[in-house]
Amino acid sequence: MKNVQEEYRKGPWTEQEDILLVNFVHTFGDRRWDFVAKVSGLNRTGKSCRLRWVNYLHPGLKRGKMTPREEHLVLELHAKWGNRWSKIAKKLPGRTDNEIKNYWRTHMRKQAQEKKRPMSPTSSSSNCCSSSMTTATTQDTGGSNGKMNQERDDGYYSMDDIWREIDQSGTNIVKPVKDIYYSEQRCYLNFPPLASPAWESSLESIWNMGADESKMSSFAIDQFPLSFEHGRSSWSSLV
DNA sequence: AATCAGCTCAACCGCAGGTTG
DNA sequence: GCAACCTGCGGTTGAGCTGAT
Structure with missing residues (x-):
């Protein structure tokens, strides 16, 4: 029996893998992932x-920088729901929970560090509140495994650190979000969308194809005979 | 031009909840 | 009711990119 760790590929996806996946998701839908x-x-x-x-x-994903409107919405919804990223993502069409999570993390770390900077080093960590993690959102972070509870020497902030900083700095995250949003002296520029990868046009053409399975299959065979043969061999045993 | 530090984001992991037999 | 399996979620990591020095 093969070791599971040998069996499955990890790491970045290749263009070919992407096209193959798009192909099969289009055929079987985006539910039965194990099957796909x-x-x-x-x-x-x-x-x-x-x-x-x-x-x-x-196909519905947006690319590029969050718009001010989206940023505002993220802050507002986070104040409402805490770290329910998938729930927040549902209110931002084209944005993923991962994207929002990344945005929030970057945003809050920046904010926490900016808050910390003007303070003297001694006053930053000896606050009376440091022992309690009772911010409005800690209830939503139950999944944390505690690996990253300590602020690292290099200044890295874990989520807990961020919450702690927010808590200590008196920033009430649940207060009307407009205050937080408009207090930021950020320059909102509309950047052009990121350049699409060259292969995106080929993906687009896939999406423009009908759901004709035979078409999909022949596409897969033409493009990736080896992969498809492999797939088909497992297919016959499954279907 | 080279190096370094900070940032971004794709991808992984572990866990929980849902579904199925 | 229960175990096995699958899916989805949230937290974390690290490679690669970018800007500063």
Whole structure:
């Protein structure tokens, strides 16, 4: 029996894998990830396939910088729901929970560090509140495994550190978000969308195709005979 | 031009909840 | 009711990019 760790590929997805995944998701839908992973011949877990699809390949995804409106919405919804990223993402069409999570993390770390900077080093960590993690949102961070509870020597902030800083600095995250938003002296520029990868045009053409399975299959065969043969061999045993 | 530090974001992991047999 | 499996979520990591020095 093969070791599972040998069986599945990890790391960055290749263009070919992307096209293959798009192909099979279009055929079988974006629900049965384990099945899609198996029949596609991708040596990836269903989980990995789902993540790639949801965070990168989904046709409705926006790319590029968050707009001020989106930033505002994220802050507002986070104040309301805490770290319910997927819930927040549902209110921002084209944005993923991962993207929002990353944005928030960057945003709050920046804010915490800016708050910390003017303070003297001694006053920053000896606050009376440091022992309690009772911010409005800690209830939502139950999944934390505690790996990153300590502020690192290099100044890295874990989520807990961020919450602590926010808590200590008196920034009430639940207060009307407009205050937080407009107090930031940020320059909101409209950047052009990021340049699309060259292969995106080919993906687009895939999406413009009908859901004709035979078409999809022949496409897969033409493009990636080896992968498809592999997939088909597992397919026959599954279907 | 080279190096370094900070930032971004894709991808992983572990866990929890849902579904199925 | 229960175990096994699958899916989705939230937290974390690290490679690569970018700007500063």
